[in-house]
Amino acid sequence: MTWIANQLLPPNKPLVATAETPSKKSYCLFSTNKRHPTIPSNNGSVGGEGEAVLYLCIQAHKLPKLKRLITLIEQPKWKKILYAPQPYEDNYVDETFLEQMRTNTNVQDHDYGGMVRSSAAITQQICAVLIFFSVFEFVRQDAVSAVLLGVIDVFLAVTGFAVLRIHLGLPLHTMNTLSSCLLFCATLSLLSPVLRTLTKSYADDTIWALAIFLGLLHLITHDYNYVNSGIGRFSGTISLNAAIFTAVLLGSRLQSNEHVFAFVLLAIEIFAMFPIFQREVKRHSERLHLTTAVALFALSSALTWQLSGLLSVLAGAFVLFLAFVCPLWFMHVQESKNEILGPWDIAHIQPEH
Numbered sequence: 001m002t003w004i005a006n007q008l009l010p011p012n013k014p015l016v017a018t019a020e021t022p023s024k025k026s027y028c029l030f031s032t033n034k035r036h037p038t039i040p041s042n043n044g045s046v047g048g049e050g051e052a053v054l055y056l057c058i059q060a061h062k063l064p065k066l067k068r069l070i071t072l073i074e075q076p077k078w079k080k081i082l083y084a085p086q087p088y089e090d091n092y093v094d095e096t097f098l099e100q101m102r103t104n105t106n107v108q109d110h111d112y113g114g115m116v117r118s119s120a121a122i123t124q125q126i127c128a129v130l131i132f133f134s135v136f137e138f139v140r141q142d143a144v145s146a147v148l149l150g151v152i153d154v155f156l157a158v159t160g161f162a163v164l165r166i167h168l169g170l171p172l173h174t175m176n177t178l179s180s181c182l183l184f185c186a187t188l189s190l191l192s193p194v195l196r197t198l199t200k201s202y203a204d205d206t207i208w209a210l211a212i213f214l215g216l217l218h219l220i221t222h223d224y225n226y227v228n229s230g231i232g233r234f235s236g237t238i239s240l241n242a243a244i245f246t247a248v249l250l251g252s253r254l255q256s257n258e259h260v261f262a263f264v265l266l267a268i269e270i271f272a273m274f275p276i277f278q279r280e281v282k283r284h285s286e287r288l289h290l291t292t293a294v295a296l297f298a299l300s301s302a303l304t305w306q307l308s309g310l311l312s313v314l315a316g317a318f319v320l321f322l323a324f325v326c327p328l329w330f331m332h333v334q335e336s337k338n339e340i341l342g343p344w345d346i347a348h349i350q351p352e353h
Contacts, residue, residue, distance in 0.1 A: 080094075120289060126322070
């Protein structure tokens with residue numbers, strides 16, 4: 001304290017003696033008296049050396065070295081603990097608080113080509129929905145017979161099985177798969193009369209409104225990560241139920257039980273079996289996955305063009321926008337992303353491997 005006083009006081013005002021101030025020594029920084037009766041001297045008397053300390057405080061406000069008075073108030077260093085009291089406010093911020101701040105730690109860099117390839121799963125699903133609605137309209141207009149629709153169902157099932165078994169070499173159990181398919185087809189044939197008359201009392205406008213709404217719900221809630229990630233189980237239960245309910249609603253507007261059977265079977269192949277096919281193809285052959293997307297886009301454009309040229313153009317433009325423009329848009333927006341992480345975040349426990 002003597003050294004600090006000699007540094008702050010003018011040469012003609014030396015400090016004769018020093019005094020250790022009590023716990024309220026910080027009050028002397030704002031005192032206007034040269035003598036304070038509460039500051040004792042070394043011999044126990046009041047005044048004396050305490051007067052020198054107060055004189056130091058009074059004269060120091062005229063000096064440029066005023067900041068050195070902070071050293072008169074000795075405080076322990078702030079620690080990031082809760083189990084011990086500290087002489088700091090609850091909202092105190094340490095000078096090293098921002099040293100642990102990290103920005104954009106978890107941000108991943110994406111390339112345009114990879115994002116376009118990842119959007120192929122979305123393209124395939126949208127095209128599959130367009131094909132499904134187009135086939136229904138052709139069947140309703142009697143442009144496609146029940147026999148032809150049944151042949152299409154068998155062709156799709158055999159083609160998908162052949163691609164998975166022969167081209168990709170997956171270990172599929174042929175007899176078990178065939179027996180399961182026959183049992184399912186038999187059950188569906190028994191339920192076809194019930195499905196055809198299930199929503200017969202509904203108006204056509206109501207059926208179309210519900211079908212379009214459920215089709216959009218299917219696309220929004222579909223588990224696209226199931227195809228792209230290649231791991232985990234299918235979690236698109238809502239999307240699958242919406243698609244099957246759409247098939248039941250539309251099937252009630254068909255002519256016969258055979259039409260209903262073939263149409264609902266087509267819906268099950270598209271919405272229940274096709275995601276499994278997509279996933280396996282994506283895991284084993286990226287080129288075949290992209291080829292499937294291009295083929296479905298061409299088929300959906302051709303079918304919707306037969307029904308409405310405007311609908312075909314709008315649907316095609318929307319699919320191309322999602323496949324090529326949205327990835328570029330996402331990359332542009334990601335440039336302005338600023339993720340801030342620091343000691344204020346919740347700690348994440350990392351398990352030991």
